[in-house]
Amino acid sequence: MRTPVVMIIGLVLAPCGFLLSLIATFSPDWRELRSVSGAPVDEIIQQGIWDVCIASDISSSITCGQSDTTYFSQQVITVARGLMLTSLLVMAGGIVMASLGVRCWQENPNWLIAGLSGILIFISGVLSLIPVAYYTNLLSNITTTFTAGKFQVGYSIVIGYISSCFELIGGAFLILCLFHLCKRRNEKQANSFYNKYYRESSPKSRIRTIDVPDMTWEHRRSPSFGIEDFSQPPNRQTPREFVSTDFTRNEPCDADL
Template identity: 45%
Template sequence: MRTPLVMTLGVVLAPCGLLLDLTATLAPGWRLLKGFLDQPVDVVLYQGLWDMCREQSSQQRECGRPDEWGYFAAQPVLVARGLMVTSLATAALGLLLATLGVRCWRDEPRFALAGVSGVVLFVAGLFGLIPVSWYNHVLGDRAVLPAPASPVTLQVGYSLVLGYLGSCLLLLGGCSLALSLAPWCEERCRRGRKAPPAGPRRSSISTVYGDWPEPALTPAIKNYSQGYHRPPPARLPAAAAAKPKVGFPMPRPPPKAYANPADVLDGEAGRAADSQGASSRSTRPCHSSLPCDSDL
């Protein structure tokens, strides 16, 4: 797996910030003093957190100068010493955690550890930014930071610039590495949603299953077959009971249209003799039981 961009950016920026903070802490260049009355014009005095150096014509440099004004006992200097050392130690711890979390001979980085290292580096950047900002704020105040009286001028040294840059790089690198917590949090949330419940959940609706016997059919329904009521099988002959009928009953044909239950020849016997003569003259005999057209 490729290393994510946020991890790569954090691992690159954090060591640079640590190196700049280390240089700013050790170098005697927090404040620059010029214009001494009893010194040559090109004499410059550099003041730092741990040492003072006198430089003339950029060729002669003498460090370890005595503190004649009580500069090292000033509160901003003492606070800057403690916070800068704390910043360096915290940044070193953050880089160690970042090294173990980003890769450390693993196929996939440890997102949680890399995110924690980002938080530690961010705190280290804050520890370095606070004393640098405070020192820069009171740099020209001779009551807070003792210095010779005018016409000596006070200027910002290069160590303050390096301290600003190093602290900002630590903050950016820490924020970049802290973004590694996002995949870890997303994975934890996904696992939490997919986790099964602790115990079996009881349904709000209780379902009871019972083995109910089938109701017995009444004899009228049980022995009804082919549209007729049959006696029970025990009462039928053995042959009929052994060979049940299979199939569906055919419907009965409707009655003929010409069927007439009334006797239409009733009362016609007397008239048959009288009309025998007329019937003999008919061209076609009538053999049907119904009256013929000639008779009508």
């Protein structure tokens, strides 16, 4: 049996979403601060949920490990950390369960396990979408020790949205396995009910029995009962011998010679 399309789409999008979500979680570019006071014009402050880095538009050098206690003490950062880590754990469990449910090395997949894995992957997408949307909504309101004149969304937010979409779509396709399983069970129950109803409702009069007479020697037709008695075999007349009665011709014939 070929792998169903819904399972193929789910198995392709789920690992892609997991990888992108992993990058979005640990990359230090959820927000970019530009025009920072007391800093060069080309300097950019990149803030993530785990680290803060200083980059430049001119050079490719990045200096991470900057301290910003005011930024990391915000509630949105704590919530984003917890939800993103939870999303990664749930996503990993969903991918493992999906691999066990599809089981490409066997003839038939397990629709139930594949559908349950879709639920986990879909929940993971929701868990990763909440902190990304929450952080984007409070982008310019998150306090920090740096004084900047311009706030921009970093590439981590964009990757987070893409990973959430992949997880939601992949989980939704795998959830369709549950609907397929329910459809098969309903068809099976309907067929069994129909067969049971047909067996119970069919009248016995539909089955016609025909009495076949016993054509043996014990029964023969008789004038009284219309049955013939075969207990005795019929009398057959033995052929009579031909005896010549012509005694007048005693002369030898040509055949006698």
